[in-house]
Amino acid sequence: MDKKLLDNINKLFSIRRKIILIPHSSPDADALGSCLALYHFFKDQNDVSIISPNDYTEILNFLPGSENIIIHESKLSEELFKNADIIFTLDFNSLSRARNLSSFITNSSASIIMIDHHENPDKYANITISNPKMSSTCEMVYNFIITLDKSKMNYEIATCIYTGIVADTGSFRFPSTTSKTLKVGSELINYGVNVTEIFEKLHNNFQFKRLKLLGSTINNFKKIDRLPILYTSISDEDQRLNNFKKGDSEGFVNFGLTVIGILCSVLFIEKKDEGVIKISFRSKGDFKVNIFASKYFNGGGHEHASGGISKLSLIETEKKFITDIRQYIKENYE
């Protein structure tokens, strides 16, 4: 962080402030870990609220301080936004990812600080701290906190940050993992982070039905003829049969990439209540999915991990996907 930016930030926090921390919609461990780390960092000298655009997986309720997370509902959010001095938007690069909160952010007179690691951030913030090379927003929040006041680092903050880093790096194995990421992990362990417990809470904490759902999702994988691409889907019926809860399908799409020679794996999830199909794209090597996701499925994200959306039926979406990806490969990789 350069000196001028640091001075500006220090000036902002020189008096007691009303701060709102916002993760992206359906927040994951990185988004909530970032919010909660900053919550613990600021809460003694400021009035801090965390508002999530919508609900999140109950798996993450082990994060220290998670009982303070508010799920957006108009009346309460209106009140909090009216009085806010500073808004942090964490782990997203476009206001659309804050869903219904985006208009509150736009209409607020508060200073907005973005901390994020997605490419091509929109320019809505007064202070944009963006670095797509970072493993996670949590790693950036660690640097932010250490720069501002290292003496405030503690076990709670360390646990929140470590969880986000572990989740976003697939336990320190994705290409975004750098020697600095591991150094941060090492520092966090010095603050008492329980490495085994966090792994257990994140990965071995599910209902039996979720294992069954994983089984049927894996069984549904299909290969696109002559292309290194696998795709699968979770229908509304699959969800009903297996008592589907938010977050249950987290990580399922990655199984496609365990197959030799496969460079891209895609998961379609039917969301009957919203009338849409949500799509997860994962890839490796030179195969980049973020541009494809934004061009054909109104989405985006990282080069190797993106999301998209379709308003067609599940079957129509799969058909469109096969046509579009063939076209995309022809244009970019042949």
Ligand SMILES: [Mn+2]
């Ligand atoms: Mn992230």
